[in-house]
Amino acid sequence: MLEQKYENPMALRSKNALSETLLKLMLYKPFKDITVSDITSRAGLSRQTFYTNFQRREDILVYLLHGLFRRYLTKLTASAPEPEELLIDYFLFWGDSRDFLTLLFRQEMGYLYQDCNRSFFVEDTQILDPLFQCEPWQLPYIKASVAGVTYELMYMWLTQGQGLTVDTLGTVTRNLLGGRMFAK
Numbered sequence: 090m091l092e093q094k095y096e097n098p099m100a101l102r103s104k105n106a107l108s109e110t111l112l113k114l115m116l117y118k119p120f121k122d123i124t125v126s127d128i129t130s131r132a133g134l135s136r137q138t139f140y141t142n143f144q145r146r147e148d149i150l151v152y153l154l155h156g157l158f159r160r161y162l163t164k165l166t167a168s169a170p171e172p173e174e175l176l177i178d179y180f181l182f183w184g185d186s187r188d189f190l191t192l193l194f195r196q197e198m199g200y201l202y203q204d205c206n207r208s209f210f211v212e213d214t215q216i217l218d219p220l221f222q223c224e225p226w227q228l229p230y231i232k233a234s235v236a237g238v239t240y241e242l243m244y245m246w247l248t249q250g251q252g253l254t255v256d257t258l259g260t261v262t263r264n265l266l267g268g269r270m271f272a273k
Contacts, residue, residue, distance in 0.1 A: 100141070100142060103134060103138050103141075103142055104142050104143075104149075104152060106132045106133070106134060107128055107129070107132050107134065107138075107139060107142065107143070107149055108149050108152060108153055109132075110128050110131045110132040111123065111128050111146065111149045111150070112153075112189070112192070113131070114127060114128065114131065115192055115196055116192070119196060120146070120196040120197075120198055123146065125139050125140075125146060128146070128149075147198070147201060150193065150198060150201050151201055151204075151205065153189070154201060154202060154205040155205065157183075157186055157189075158205055158206075158209050158213075160182075161179075161182050161183075161209075162209075162213075162214060162216070164178070164182060165178070165214075165216065165217070166216060170220075171220075175217070175220060176239070176259045176262045176263055177255060177256060177259035179239055179259075180242075180243070180246070180255045180258045180259055180262075181255050183243060184255055187247055190202060190243065190247055191247045191248070194244060194247055194248050195248075199244060202240070202243075203240045206236055206239060206240045206243075207233075207236045207237075207240070209236070210232045210233075210235050210236035210239070211229065211232045211233055211236055217232070238262055238265055239262065242258060242261065242262055246258055
């Protein structure tokens with residue numbers, strides 16, 4: 090998912106134009122009612138250009154999510170956060186894309202973000218493995234837990250936020266993962 094290949098500049102321009110157009114359309118029209126023809130005609134591109142770059146409309150949103158996850162991984166690699174900071178950095182980064190994610194959730198397309206988030210934490214990012222101090226057999230379970238918790242909290246934050254700050258959200262996440270929110 091996160092591997093960045095060389096991309097033809099014309100293909101990149103086409104993908105960006107199609108992406109921008111789809112997002113604009115989603116602001117006032119349900120995703121399920123948006124057609125490939127709607128996207129291509131408003132973007133000034135042909136259907137052939139669409140199908141050269143994407144197989145289905147959802148692929149545009151996945152393309153945008155992959156780009157964001159690549160940027161997040163670059164940020165992680167550059168900052169090498171401590172485990173305590175990882176979750177706050179996660180919510181800070183995605184908080185900057187809250188309009189896009191909120192649009193996905195409102196259009197019932199949050200599962201695309203959920204799939205990319207799971208793939209990021211569980212499959213794609215061995216760079217995070219040293220942050221988790223555990224036995225090797227525990228690592229897949231911990232990474233799956235982080236993927237699930239981050240997705241569900243992001244969903245709640247963006248759809249029913251109730252004014253939570255990023256710091257508070259990070260604290261809630263750390264407490265959940267550390268078992269500090271359960272009665273003894």
